Amino acid sequence: MAPETTTTNGQVSSKKGSSIAERVEFLGQYLRNPCSIGSLTPSSNDLTDAMLQDLDLKNARLIVELGPGTGPVTRKILERMGKQTSLVCFEINQDICARLQDDLIDSRALIVNKSALEMPACLRMWAYGKADYVISGLPLKSINQREEVLDAVVDSLAPRGVFVQFQYNLPFLTGPVEELLARHFLSFEKRQVYWNLPPATVYTCGIPFHPPSAS
Ligand SMILES: C[S@@+](CC[C@H](N)C(=O)[O-])C[C@H]1O[C@@H](n2cnc3c(N)ncnc32)[C@H](O)[C@@H]1O
Numbered sequence: 001m002a003p004e005t006t007t008t009n010g011q012v013s014s015k016k017g018s019s020i021a022e023r024v025e026f027l028g029q030y031l032r033n034p035c036s037i038g039s040l041t042p043s044s045n046d047l048t049d050a051m052l053q054d055l056d057l058k059n060a061r062l063i064v065e066l067g068p069g070t071g072p073v074t075r076k077i078l079e080r081m082g083k084q085t086s087l088v089c090f091e092i093n094q095d096i097c098a099r100l101q102d103d104l105i106d107s108r109a110l111i112v113n114k115s116a117l118e119m120p121a122c123l124r125m126w127a128y129g130k131a132d133y134v135i136s137g138l139p140l141k142s143i144n145q146r147e148e149v150l151d152a153v154v155d156s157l158a159p160r161g162v163f164v165q166f167q168y169n170l171p172f173l174t175g176p177v178e179e180l181l182a183r184h185f186l187s188f189e190k191r192q193v194y195w196n197l198p199p200a201t202v203y204t205c206g207i208p209f210h211p212p213s214a215s
Pocket residue numbers: 036037038039041042043066067068069070071072073090091092093096114115116117136137138139143
């Protein structure tokens with residue numbers, strides 16, 4: 001039987017989709033779009049917990065998720081965020097996005113088939129304002145325009161906003177990603193997650209370098 005997730009406001013956020021079906025779909029999408037999917041499987045429980053640990057999701061006004069994929073992080077955000085919190089998810093893959101829109105029914109969440117690059121314009125157009133948290137599952141090293149994506153994150157965050165990103169622990173990936181993060185944030189904390197395939201590092205980044213004109 002399909003798993004169900006009950007959110008804090010009592011709504012059922014997931015009405016179908018076994019984790020095996022999720023994994024099969026994810027693998028199929030990876031084979032078709034290796035660079036933008038960037039992973040063979042959805043993130044593990046340990047990884048999604050590590051990403052959300054220490055975030056005050058209950059009192060957040062706006063949370064943005066980039067690259068939700070089949071939704072392992074999205075479901076946890078919905079479970080933990082407040083009744084008044086809004087969640088906007090940007091997913092570039094049309095098939096994955098359609099499945100997630102169908103799977104997660106929650107009046108607090110908006111899941112859109114758009115690139116992370118469109119986030120600042122969309123948040124302005126839809127009058128959401130700036131985000132307290134941007135939580136990313138994007139494969140930063142393999143996607144195009146990663147510098148512009150980070151610019152879009154900085155542009156979308158509130159002055160005290162926090163950005164969370166994970167990266168698989170492969171030396172040729174972590175070095176460039178850390179340099180990229182250091183160009184956009186004053187500081188970041190690292191948390192190791194060994195129970196994931198492959199093991200990963202979660203980066204929690206604070207104090208975005210807002211260009212003077214953006215404040
Ligand atoms: C590694 S998967 C992560 C999925 C999920 N968050 C997880 O942790 O299992 C990366 C996701 O980012 C999406 N993606 C890649 N580039 C994107 C972009 N520029 N804007 C929005 N989503 C993007 C892919 O389609 C894919 O679903």
